[in-house]
Amino acid sequence: MNQFENTLSFAQLLDADDPLRSFREKFLFPTFHQKTVRYFTGNSLGLQPKAARTYIEEELDAWAKYGVEGHFMAKRPWFAYHENLTDKAAKIVGAMPVEVVVTHSLTTNLHLLMVSFYRPEGARTKILCEAKAFPSDQYALESQIKFHGLNVKENLVELSPREGEQLIRDEDVLDKIEELGDELALVMIGGVNYYTGQLFDMEAITNAGHKAGAIVGFDLAHAAGNINLKLHDWGVDFAAWCGYKYLNSSPGGVSGMFVHERHAYKPELPRFAGWWGYDKDTRFLMEPGFNPMKGAEGWQLSNAPVLGMAAHLASLDIFEEAGMDRIGAKRDLMTAFLEFVIDDISEKNKDRVSFELITPRDQTKRGAQLSIMAKGQGKALFDALANEGVVADWREPNVIRVAPAPLYNSFEDCFWFGQLLQKAIQ
Numbered sequence: 358m359n360q361f362e363n364t365l366s367f368a369q370l371l372d373a374d375d376p377l378r379s380f381r382e383k384f385l386f387p388t389f390h391q392k393t394v395r396y397f398t399g400n401s402l403g404l405q406p407k408a409a410r411t412y413i414e415e416e417l418d419a420w421a422k423y424g425v426e427g428h429f430m431a432k433r434p435w436f437a438y439h440e441n442l443t444d445k446a447a448k449i450v451g452a453m454p455v456e457v458v459v460t461h462s463l464t465t466n467l468h469l470l471m472v473s474f475y476r477p478e479g480a481r482t483k484i485l486c487e488a489k490a491f492p493s494d495q496y497a498l499e500s501q502i503k504f505h506g507l508n509v510k511e512n513l514v515e516l517s518p519r520e521g522e523q524l525i526r527d528e529d530v531l532d533k534i535e536e537l538g539d540e541l542a543l544v545m546i547g548g549v550n551y552y553t554g555q556l557f558d559m560e561a562i563t564n565a566g567h568k569a570g571a572i573v574g575f576d577l578a579h580a581a582g583n584i585n586l587k588l589h590d591w592g593v594d595f596a597a598w599c600g601y602k603y604l605n606s607s608p609g610g611v612s613g614m615f616v617h618e619r620h621a622y623k624p625e626l627p628r629f630a631g632w633w634g635y636d637k638d639t640r641f642l643m644e645p646g647f648n649p650m651k652g653a654e655g656w657q658l659s660n661a662p663v664l665g666m667a668a669h670l671a672s673l674d675i676f677e678e679a680g681m682d683r684i685g686a687k688r689d690l691m692t693a694f695l696e697f698v699i700d701d702i703s704e705k706n707k708d709r710v711s712f713e714l715i716t717p718r719d720q721t722k723r724g725a726q727l728s729i730m731a732k733g734q735g736k737a738l739f740d741a742l743a744n745e746g747v748v749a750d751w752r753e754p755n756v757i758r759v760a761p762a763p764l765y766n767s768f769e770d771c772f773w774f775g776q777l778l779q780k781a782i783q
């Protein structure tokens with residue numbers, strides 16, 4: 358149990374002790390507000406690494422200098438640009454390099470992976486997901502089911518929290534998997550739920566899914582760069598994540614894909630193919646008949662979007678320097694401190710407002726996000742916070758999501774969040 362104090366001096370002590378404190382200097386904080394911006398939206402769009410401009414400018418200069426020859430003559434030749442990202446991204450998600458590729462965008466990657474890994478057959482046709490999955494995932498899952506000529510109502514099983522609860526119990530996920538048994542084709546869940554911030558037990562879900570004979574995949578949009586993932590060891594079949602949330606890699610930036618090694622060398626796996634997934638040694642023979650690359654690279658469709666990847670590389674270099682272990686340690690301490698601050702303000706104002714933290718209080722069941730259900734003042738409170746320079750995130754009907762990002766948020770930011778929350782309540 359941490360013995361925190363909700364004071365500026367205590368927050369400053371925590372900052373002084375923070376081994377990652379200098380990383381804040383590597384990012385650009387928004388300046389659009391007349392007040393100091395307190396940025397808590399790394400779960401939506403991470404801040405710009407200062408180095409992103411340099412990395413992108415290098416490629417713009419190479420384009421100016423070499424034109425098409427930049428594919429081979431640029432400092433980081435464009436034809437293989439994505440390879441600069443692979444090892445670094447693999448470390449972040451706990452994968453072997455052959456299991457990871459950075460390419461396309463998130464929903465595209467989820468579709469490409471489901472085309473290969475959702476193969477309904479006989480009675481095994483159902484997909485299990487969490488209720489209130491991110492809308493893009495819902496649409497992707499529905500359309501995958503329809504793509505196979507199946508009925509969505511019968512085949513999309515959405516698991517909800519129990520009556521009166523906000524979170525889905527891990528045991529309920531495991532029980533549902535067992536219950537669906539040989540009707541279950543695919544488990545596809547958001548590793549961290551975007552709304553509640555709940556972290557699912559991906560290892561247990563994977564084991565249970567496999568025991569039932571199903572494939573298990575995760576949308577890691579809210580987990581990559583946030584949670585200490587071990588996708589390879591957990592045996593996850595596939596996963597995808599975006600680069601723009603905790604991974605700070607530009608709006609709409611490139612996404613990552615994971616395909617477990619056990620599926621890496623199966624050219625017979627059905628897939629939607631494109632030339633960049635073709636064996637790279639013979640790609641330019643331009644012959645008919647698709648011959649996929651080994652591993653996740655075999656799911657690439659198109660040549661590398663170098664400018665977006667340059668932004669991603671700038672951020673992945675920061676992750677490599679900081680290391681996921683230190684990031685995870687700071688995430689837990691800072692989220693716990695923010696939780697303490699929110700509880701303190703909530704307690705002091707209990708006659709006026711009622712906050713319910715819907716994110717798990719157990720830090721092994723969450724990442725760097727706290728979702729506050731603000732009963733009563735709701736949106737007015739959020740707007741008042743925004744007027745004070747707090748950039749957080751509002752989700753209907755009454756949830757404020759606050760994400761302290763370990764790479765650039767400080768304990769002092771968390772303290773000020775509390776002070777501004779107090780002011781907003783008044």
Ligand SMILES: Cc1ncc(COP(=O)(O)O)c(C=O)c1O
Nearest residue numbers: 462463464465491493551578599
């Ligand atoms: C959980 C989750 N899945 C999917 C998406 C869609 O991502 P994209 O627009 O990059 O395809 C998002 C975007 O925020 C998300 O949070």
